[in-house]
Amino acid sequence: MALKIVGADIRGRPARFAAAAILSAAVLVLPMVAQAQSAVPAGGQGEYPVATAIADALGRDARVGAALAEAEGARYTIDQAKAGRYPVIRSVTDLSGNPISGDSTQVLGVAVEQPLLDWGKTRAEVQAARRLAEAQMTLVDSKRLDIAEEVAEAYLTLVREQDLLDILRRQLADLQEQVGGLQAQVNAGVATRVDLRKVETEISLTRSEIARAEYQVVRGQQQLQRLTGAQRTRGVTQIQIESFYLTYRATSLEEATTRAQINHPDIIAFAQRLAGKQAEVKAAQRGRFPGVNLRGQLAGGWRNGSFGDESGVSLTLSAPLYQGNRLFAGQRRVEEELKALQQEYIFELERLVENVTFGWNNIVSLERSVGQLQQQVRQNQSRVADVEEERRAGLATTSDVIDAKKAWFRSQELVVQETSRLNEARMLNLLNMGTVQ
Numbered sequence: 388m389a390l391k392i393v394g395a396d397i398r399g400r401p402a403r404f405a406a407a408a409i410l411s412a413a414v415l416v417l418p419m420v421a422q423a424q425s426a427v428p429a430g431g432q433g434e435y436p437v438a439t440a441i442a443d444a445l446g447r448d449a450r451v452g453a454a455l456a457e458a459e460g461a462r463y464t465i466d467q468a469k470a471g472r473y474p475v476i477r478s479v480t481d482l483s484g485n486p487i488s489g490d491s492t493q494v495l496g497v498a499v500e501q502p503l504l505d506w507g508k509t510r511a512e513v514q515a516a517r518r519l520a521e522a523q524m525t526l527v528d529s530k531r532l533d534i535a536e537e538v539a540e541a542y543l544t545l546v547r548e549q550d551l552l553d554i555l556r557r558q559l560a561d562l563q564e565q566v567g568g569l570q571a572q573v574n575a576g577v578a579t580r581v582d583l584r585k586v587e588t589e590i591s592l593t594r595s596e597i598a599r600a601e602y603q604v605v606r607g608q609q610q611l612q613r614l615t616g617a618q619r620t621r622g623v624t625q626i627q628i629e630s631f632y633l634t635y636r637a638t639s640l641e642e643a644t645t646r647a648q649i650n651h652p653d654i655i656a657f658a659q660r661l662a663g664k665q666a667e668v669k670a671a672q673r674g675r676f677p678g679v680n681l682r683g684q685l686a687g688g689w690r691n692g693s694f695g696d697e698s699g700v701s702l703t704l705s706a707p708l709y710q711g712n713r714l715f716a717g718q719r720r721v722e723e724e725l726k727a728l729q730q731e732y733i734f735e736l737e738r739l740v741e742n743v744t745f746g747w748n749n750i751v752s753l754e755r756s757v758g759q760l761q762q763q764v765r766q767n768q769s770r771v772a773d774v775e776e777e778r779r780a781g782l783a784t785t786s787d788v789i790d791a792k793k794a795w796f797r798s799q800e801l802v803v804q805e806t807s808r809l810n811e812a813r814m815l816n817l818l819n820m821g822t823v824q
Contacts, residue, residue, distance in 0.1 A: 435622030437542055437631035443615035444538045445531055454527040461523040468516040471509035474501040479686040479697070494697050496686020503681050503702075508673035511666045518663030525659060528652035532818060538614050539814045545607035545623050547807035551800060552600040558796045559593045562586055562789075569785055582785040589789060625806070632813045635822045640747045643820055647743045650821030654739060657732045664725045671718040677706030739819060746816040753809040760802045767795040 445451060477498045484491035502509070566586050572578035608620040637643035648654060679702065686697040707714060774791040777783035 433619070433622045434624070434627065435617065435619040436627050437539065438634075440542055440611065440615050440617070440623075441535045441538050443617050444534055447616050448534050448614075450530055450534065451527065454530040458520070458524040458527050461520040464516040465513060465520055468509065468512040471502065471505065471512060474499050479684060481688070490691055492688065492690050494686055494688030494690070496684060496688075496697060498682060498684040498686070500703075501681045501683075502678065504679040506673045506676040506678075508670050508676070508678075511670035511673060515663045515666035515670060518659045518666060522656040522659035522663065525652045525656040528821075529656065532652060532821065534614075536814075536818055538611070539818070540811075541607065541611040541614055542623060543628065543807060543810045543814065545604070545611055545620065546625050546628060546810070547803060548600060548603040548607050549623070550625065550803040550806075552597065552604055554796055554799050554803065555593060555597045555600055558792075559590065559597060561792060562590045562593060565785070565789070566590065572785075578785055585786060586789060589793070625810075628810050628813075632810075632817070635817050635820075636813070637816075637820065640744065643743050643747055643816065644740055646820040646822070647739050648736065651739060651819065652821060654736060654821075657728075657735055661725075661728055661732055664721070664728050667721045668718070668725055671714075671721045675707060675714050675718070677704055679704050743816065743819050746812055746819060749812045750809065750816060753805065753812055757802065757805050757809055760798065760805050764795070764798045764802055767791070767798045771795050 477500065479494065479496040479498050481492050481494040566583070569578055569583050569586055573580055573583050611620055611623065612618060637646060682701045682703055684697065684699055684701075687695065688697065689695070771788070771791045774783050774788050778785065778788055
């Protein structure tokens with residue numbers, strides 16, 4: 388399948404144009420999606436969608452501008468290659484003499500040479516330059532993809548740390564509520580001070596964990612603000628991640644694989660570089676053929692003291708008969724570079740397909756794992772209710788209730804951590820498909 392796609396990308400101009408059109412559409416649609424998602428009713432003004440965060444980062448990151456400048460510079464190589472079709476103006480100067488025979492020549496003038504036939508060498512050079520310039524422009528999209536990956540990672544990290552902090556705060560509120568009731572039970576002689584000290588110890592430990600979690604949240608907010616320049620980190624939620632994934636996800640592994648091979652900018656750039664290298668090989672081969680030039684000369688001067696007109700029009704045929712091993716070695720060098728690039732292209736394409744397949748299977752596995760952990764949370768919640776009922780009946784102690792609730796909150800933390808891994812796998816899958824640009 389990979390070899391078939393290689394051939395389509397290299398030899399099919401419509402396929403390349405279609406891939407470029409799809410890629411450009413993805414780049415243009417994302418800001419509009421971000422604007423549509425940000426244009427929410429007044430009640431949702433605090434939301435900060437993932438697409439908006441990525442668009443904000445792409446709009447301010449200097450690396451995009453630098454990549455665009457490089458791509459613009461690469462376009463000048465096309466004009467350099469086209470110069471082989473245009474006439475060349477040369478000066479004609481012959482100032483020579485023989486001191487023995489006394490002969491002397493002083494001729495001055497100007498000549499214009501127009502290439503008539505070069506067997507497609509210039510056309511191949513122009514095609515190679517154009518493909519390389521297109522590949523450089525595609526690398527701009529690759530840079531955008533890298534920036535989107537950084538933003539997505541910061542976004543997911545912030546969501547995870549905020550959710551963990553919320554769980555710790557709920558746990559602290561529950562412990563503080565228990566302290567009040569437990570203090571009354573100690574005074575009434577129903578509970579012991581050991582139970583009270585255990586709750587107070589749990590409160591102290593939970594506050595320490597909250598302090599660390601708050602620090603991680605602040606770090607995550609600063610990282611996201613540094614990338615996007617926006618101060619809307621309060622609107623970063625798991626709901627936004629789910630919405631973004633559901634908008635751009637593939638419905639099947641085959642669709643994900645196809646989208647990755649068509650849309651990923653690195654693969655498109657490889658195909659364009661490969662087409663450019665093929666054109667370089669053709670240009671190197673045609674460089675060994677004779678060329679036909681039309682030469683017009685306007686010159687005059689003295690030869691041995693008598694003035695003569697050196698003007699005229701001529702048709703010249705020039706062929707490189709011998710230049711050492713330069714032409715043959717140059718052709719062989721480009722051909723070997725083409726072979727190496729073909730192997731690298733196939734390797735990158737196969738690796739991308741493997742990554743998409745692995746990511747798809749990983750998502751399925753993580754979704755199943757999250758579901759199992761959520762079931763565990765519900766079971767632990769039921770266990771808490773049962774233990775509290777047993778405590779009221781005198782069959783369990785306050786310590787048993789604390790342990791049951793601790794297990795319940797711990798299972799919630801595991802859900803958040805596993806959901807974060809699921810979010811990372813989903814986002815990586817979207818990035819491999821070249822969606823986020």
